[in-house]
Amino acid sequence: MASARRVLLGVTGGVAAYKAAELARLLIRNNVSVRVAMTEAGARFVGPATFQALTGQPVMTSLWDESVPNAMGHIALSREADAIVIAPASANFIAKLAQGLADDLLSTLCLARNCPLLVAPAMNREMWDNAATQRNIEQLRADGVAILGPARGEQACGETGLGRMLEPQELLEGILGAFAPRVLEGRKVLVTAGPTFEAIDTVRGITNRSSGKMGYAIAEAAAARGAEVVLVSGPTSLAEPAGMRVVRVTSAAQMWKAVQESLSGTDLFFSVAAVADYAPATVSSRKIKKSASAMTLALEPTIDILAHVASMPHGPLCVGFAAESENLADYAQAKRARKKIPMIVANLVQSAVGADENEVTIYDDSGAHPVPKATKARVAAAVVDHAVRLMPAKRRGAAVRPIRRAS
Numbered sequence: 001m002a003s004a005r006r007v008l009l010g011v012t013g014g015v016a017a018y019k020a021a022e023l024a025r026l027l028i029r030n031n032v033s034v035r036v037a038m039t040e041a042g043a044r045f046v047g048p049a050t051f052q053a054l055t056g057q058p059v060m061t062s063l064w065d066e067s068v069p070n071a072m073g074h075i076a077l078s079r080e081a082d083a084i085v086i087a088p089a090s091a092n093f094i095a096k097l098a099q100g101l102a103d104d105l106l107s108t109l110c111l112a113r114n115c116p117l118l119v120a121p122a123m124n125r126e127m128w129d130n131a132a133t134q135r136n137i138e139q140l141r142a143d144g145v146a147i148l149g150p151a152r153g154e155q156a157c158g159e160t161g162l163g164r165m166l167e168p169q170e171l172l173e174g175i176l177g178a179f180a181p182r183v184l185e186g187r188k189v190l191v192t193a194g195p196t197f198e199a200i201d202t203v204r205g206i207t208n209r210s211s212g213k214m215g216y217a218i219a220e221a222a223a224a225r226g227a228e229v230v231l232v233s234g235p236t237s238l239a240e241p242a243g244m245r246v247v248r249v250t251s252a253a254q255m256w257k258a259v260q261e262s263l264s265g266t267d268l269f270f271s272v273a274a275v276a277d278y279a280p281a282t283v284s285s286r287k288i289k290k291s292a293s294a295m296t297l298a299l300e301p302t303i304d305i306l307a308h309v310a311s312m313p314h315g316p317l318c319v320g321f322a323a324e325s326e327n328l329a330d331y332a333q334a335k336r337a338r339k340k341i342p343m344i345v346a347n348l349v350q351s352a353v354g355a356d357e358n359e360v361t362i363y364d365d366s367g368a369h370p371v372p373k374a375t376k377a378r379v380a381a382a383v384v385d386h387a388v389r390l391m392p393a394k395r396r397g398a399a400v401r402p403i404r405r406a407s
């Protein structure tokens, strides 16, 4: 079994500190070993004893802990970690990180690290929106720090807005994503996601039910594996994921145009979007007025984006998605054959639309590969890893790295 990953979990001052206890528990359950370091303010919200009990390890709170034989021993701790995760990260601590200050144990560990740093902001919405915080976040991003969240929602202070720390399960996915092998380094991945909206008139239209969550999760899993990602998204209410180019479209025709414009050099194409199969033949430039008689709408088929990309000579490896309400295996395999694609990911619509979890089966030339029910992030990771295994070796990042020979 692969040796456990090691996370140094930094807890700073904020009400969300209680969620860090749950995060520590989830990490341990996922075979990640956890050491905890707390700032003085963090320890005022949740006692070190809680983390000590959860991790079975002493919790570090001070640079000047006399029970530690070597004052520099603290620095060694940051060297033993595969990643440092600050959750919750207060506005003050983020400012210190952006400045490179080292005036307490946790900020010293961060400055002395030689591993990835992940930061989960948690603060009042005004503090988050403040120009100084936004400047600091931009600085951290430019320094290669991964920012997880924040989410929008009800805050401890009673206000509602952006600044809430992500839930422990979401943080877990982000942290595990950071440990993903970078098998798509140097590769380009194109993803379509969400529904399309085909206008009937200025206010009405035809659309499919799709939250876009699965497509966004696929794009994030590919980015976590080192790919250059372009996400072509239909209308969704999801926040744009960081670390990729997002192209927003509305209709199937616009999605097809954006796909064509982004296709050059693409190695892998995930067609996750629920593209409308038909669009109104004409779009009224005025709101259609109601009348007592029946109305017939003339519809024309939209272009099948996936089938077109799959038929291109020297095109990318294509992965389709099939949401079916019945006969999952038969319909999915028939769709895979019809669209001439090597891999299709199938699920039952009733179990997936809008949900945070999904249960899918992957079909390829070698048969059916069920992926157990899990968060969409986990399922996306399994789907991307399966597609990587089907890629010709020359397209796989790990296989094309030059081998350095000893001279």
Ligand code: CTP
Binding pocket: 192, 252, 271, 272, 273, 274, 275, 276, 277, 302, 303, 304, 305, 306, 307, 319, 320, 321, 322, 323, 335
């Ligand atoms: N797809 C596409 N363009 C379309 C329709 C579908 O690229 N105009 C892609 C979807 O992104 C998905 C796959 O084709 O990857 C299957 O979509 P689905 O709607 O399930 O299949 P259809 O071919 O439309 O068949 P049906 O609606 O009859 O099930």
